[in-house]
Amino acid sequence: MNFVEFINTLSKRLAENKLPGHEEIMKRMSPYRLRVKVEPNGSTRRSAVLMMFYPKGEEIFLPLILRPQYDGVHGGQMAFPGGRVEANDRDIQATALREAQEEIGIKATDVKVVRNLTELFIPPSNMFCQPVVGYMPYRPDFYPDEREVADIFEVSISELLDPSIVQIRTVETRGNTLETPCFVIQDQIVWGATALMIAELIEILKD
Template sequence: MDSTITFLEKRLKDPLPGIASHKRFMHPGRSMDIPADLRSSAVLILLYPHENEIYFPLILRPKYDGKHGGQMALPGGKTEPSDENVIRTALREAQEEIGIRAMDVQILGQLTEVYIPISNYVVYPVIGFMDYTPQFYPDAREVDKIYTPKLTDLKGETVHRTITIGNQEVDVPGFEIQDTWVWGATALMLGELSDILWP
């Protein structure tokens, strides 16, 4: 377990797979153009030990009329003016949404940023590690449910499903994790993490 964290921290200092990994989880027709007026946000991939395995939390957003309601996600949110950097954004948002102690998180590094056309946000994925199994206290306004998959669940095969985007039926790749399906920007980020750990 310690060797995995050490390897990952070292590997995150090297050039990242980036777009080569992202393409594996992009649906056909996804725009690659990034505008200049985008907004900044960050998410936290929080690794932690439990029963000699490494786990991380995923959250199910409550259903609402917004663009990401009812979707699986990583804890995170938009950058506030008071955030000195995207690492601070990721830690602050994770503390607010799932109740972790941000001060206990060791930052291992960052993955390649992901642009989300539908909301015009660029998301910076931050990877952190806690050396104990945390208690989660979800904010009901932001989180409907917390899932806690193993890191090794990311080794599974890419699973395709047909969903409606706009007025079109689209074949979309993603992960099947703990009886749920992870797709979109979250799958892009977790796919890059998987490619780093198991190239």
């Protein structure tokens, strides 16, 4: 289907259907995540990421970013563009749009928001993260912030819906080595919270 048809179908599904959520997906996640005992508390912060579709040639894409290597929870990991809520943000969707503009250089005012997906609590960073689905009617020029983004990967819908990207891989995080379900996209391992968000999105996109 073309881009307009895709967006119309996606918007209709998100408007009419209950979100799949993460409960069933979580049951298939690695024991490592289930061992993390952090619960939301007074120090828990909020953040948002943008899952932004756009046309490119005959395909439909959305961007994933690779975080630079740094001494932190999510250093060197694949993610959607996004970040923490700031005091001046109008709402959680504004956070996602602002952060995407800052990190990958898109024009936030050209993004049409469709709907929020299921908010996810991320124990290692003690943070709630709100995925926000949106789209642009054109392929944007990307201008990554080198402090926040090591690389940008343009991922097609056909790639996301390819069952072969679902794999079990060994990853290292904060001195721990673990085997975890993940997506292998363009030779990059996408796991953890980002994988859960993608898994919910796939459930919505599947026929």
